[in-house]
Amino acid sequence: MPPRIHLRAAVIGGLAGALSLFTVGAHAQVGAPGRLLASNCFQCHGTNGKGPGFDRLAGQSANSIYSDLKEFQSGKEGNGIMARHALGYTDAQLRELANWLATQR
Ligand code: HEC
Incomplete structure (x- = not known):
């Protein structure tokens, strides 16, 4: 089922993006x-x-x-x-x- 795999990849990609955004935000706060x-x-x-x-x-x-x-x-x-x-x-x-x-x- 290729479409499902594709969806999963998108979700993981989205999570990774959200995580790296969080890291950047946290870093800016701490200095x-x-x-x-x-x-x-x-x-x-x-x-x-x-x-x-x-x-x-x-x-x-x-x-x-x-x-x-x-x-x-x-x-x-x-x-x-x-x-x-x-x-x-x-x-x-x-x-x-x-x-x-x-x-x-
Ligand atoms: C270009 C040289 C220079 C640099 C770079 C420098 N200082 Fe100074 N600092 C001085 C001089 C000269 C004095 C004495 C100035 C006075 O008493 O008016 C001083 C005094 C101080 C004092 C007062 C100390 C005391 O016991 O009264 C502090 C605190 C201080 N500096 C912190 C820093 C910090 C933190 C940095 C880095 C972010 C820094 N300095 C970078 C030259 C420098």
Whole structure:
């Protein structure tokens, strides 16, 4: 019965499509993993935020890193490198960054 096989293939294809759509949606919600985002910081703060370089980020709490980044982003900390840098991230990304950096001891 060729028509039935055909139908089954279509259903499976549809399911696979729906699943991959779901995966893309879920990924967008969670955001890029913190370590990948933080690799942008290593040039100045050292690999994994452990220096040498400017302020060491490893060992600080997530809340402290996040609030520093929000301060930079708001412009309250002047117009330096970090103010410019922080502007490039969404709030969710700053959280991801801070949470990941806080896992570094
Ligand atoms: C081009 C160099 C450069 C890059 C790249 C950079 N930073 Fe910075 N960062 C600095 C400098 C310089 C300071 C000190 C600025 C100041 O105190 O005004 C600083 C300070 C900070 C501070 C405050 C630390 C403290 O103890 O007061 C945090 C938090 C921070 N950076 C996070 C990040 C994160 C997260 C990234 C990556 C998304 C990043 N930085 C990328 C140069 C950089």
